[in-house]
Amino acid sequence: MLTYWILFLLPAWASVMAPTRPRPAGPRLELSWLLVGVVLALLIGLRHEVGGDWSNYERHYLYMVGAPLAEVLEQSDPGYYLLNWLAAQVDGGVYLVNTVFGALFSWGLVAFCRQQPRPWLALAVAVPYMVIVVAMGYSRQGVALGLAMLGMVGLARHNNLQFVLCVALAATFHKSAVLLVPLAVLATPRGRLWTGLWVGVTAAVLYWVLLADSVEALMTNYVEAQYQSEGAAVRIAMNALPAALLLVLRKRVQWQQAAERNLWMMMALAALAAVAVLLVSPSSTAVDRVALYLIPLQLFVFARLPDLLGHGRDRRTWVVLVVVYYATVLFVWLTFATHSQYWLPYQFYPLVGG
Numbered sequence: 001m002l003t004y005w006i007l008f009l010l011p012a013w014a015s016v017m018a019p020t021r022p023r024p025a026g027p028r029l030e031l032s033w034l035l036v037g038v039v040l041a042l043l044i045g046l047r048h049e050v051g052g053d054w055s056n057y058e059r060h061y062l063y064m065v066g067a068p069l070a071e072v073l074e075q076s077d078p079g080y081y082l083l084n085w086l087a088a089q090v091d092g093g094v095y096l097v098n099t100v101f102g103a104l105f106s107w108g109l110v111a112f113c114r115q116q117p118r119p120w121l122a123l124a125v126a127v128p129y130m131v132i133v134v135a136m137g138y139s140r141q142g143v144a145l146g147l148a149m150l151g152m153v154g155l156a157r158h159n160n161l162q163f164v165l166c167v168a169l170a171a172t173f174h175k176s177a178v179l180l181v182p183l184a185v186l187a188t189p190r191g192r193l194w195t196g197l198w199v200g201v202t203a204a205v206l207y208w209v210l211l212a213d214s215v216e217a218l219m220t221n222y223v224e225a226q227y228q229s230e231g232a233a234v235r236i237a238m239n240a241l242p243a244a245l246l247l248v249l250r251k252r253v254q255w256q257q258a259a260e261r262n263l264w265m266m267m268a269l270a271a272l273a274a275v276a277v278l279l280v281s282p283s284s285t286a287v288d289r290v291a292l293y294l295i296p297l298q299l300f301v302f303a304r305l306p307d308l309l310g311h312g313r314d315r316r317t318w319v320v321l322v323v324v325y326y327a328t329v330l331f332v333w334l335t336f337a338t339h340s341q342y343w344l345p346y347q348f349y350p351l352v353g354g
Contacts, residue, residue, distance in 0.1 A: 003346040015121035040106040045099025048347040051137035079172025105146030112149040116303035128330035144170035156260035189258035232288035242301035243271035
């Protein structure tokens with residue numbers, strides 16, 4: 001448990017000690033953020049028996065040992081299984097697979113945080129759920145989320161190609177990422193006809209390659225089986241809160257581009273729509289898994305909240321309030337969540353042996 005608290009408290013402390021007025025990140029990657037990426041990648045990648053699906057990931061890796069490449073590429077999430085297959089060729093084990101996953105996730109998270117006015121606060125917001133629960137528990141969707149955030153950085157700058165490429169790659173790890181593709185059109189302030197054309201073709205190809213053969217199984221496994229996720233309502237509410245704040249305070253936000261405004265307005269509306277869908281959906285698990293892609297909204301809004309609501313030195317008070325809120329989230333999850341036992345204690349592979 002101590003590892004998780006240190007992981008949260010370090011960026012929390014940095015965010016509180018940061019200048020009252022936020023400073024935009026420069027184009028060069030600072031040593032501190034490079035270190036953040038490396039540490040996160042190692043903590044995620046070299047964890048040992050951490051996360052509720054740990055045994056499944058070991059089984060997936062062992063299944064790839066000795067498997068022919070053609071069979072690997074026929075799997076439903078080809079990027080995920082290909083990486084397992086490549087690791088098996090060098091006998092890297094599940095730890096090599098997870099370290100690459102951790103690096104991809106951390107790349108997206110660091111890039112996303114550095115684009116926020118208060119990057120350390122954004123990182124502190126990310127730790128309790130996005131890093132600890134998703135990246136360390138849902139390996140495939142963690143990679144997909146990291147790549148999606150890297151794409152969002154590009155989309156906010158009106159770089160639709162970067163977004164679509166990142167989402168396409170993310171979908172090879174977890175096919176649900178395909179649902180993000182329409183954002184490329186919705187966020188585009190101009191040239192929507194051309195953008196809609198090539199993005200639509202890309203979406204159709206991704207659907208045919210990754211989803212067409214799985215739709216029936218997904219409907220059976222998630223919707224018809226009526227799978228339920230404990231805590232889904234709380235997690236979706238955690239997205240709805242910043243969504244509501246952003247819609248109310250949108251005129252105070254210093255938008256860099258129209259594409260950025262459109263992207264986050266769409267994300268906010270989607271987060272609120274998820275609440276309504278949860279109320280009528282027979283499967284909270286399906287809604288919960290899709291809503292994971294809306295978590296970046298929390299980072300975007302709360303990294304700006306001190307400057308949207310505070311003035312002068314009051315801004316630091318708002319930073320502290322955000323930190324306290326997410327410290328409470330971490331405490332409640334570690335102490336009371338039904339499945340947090342699978343994350344405890346945190347074990348680091350080099351220290352526990354094989």
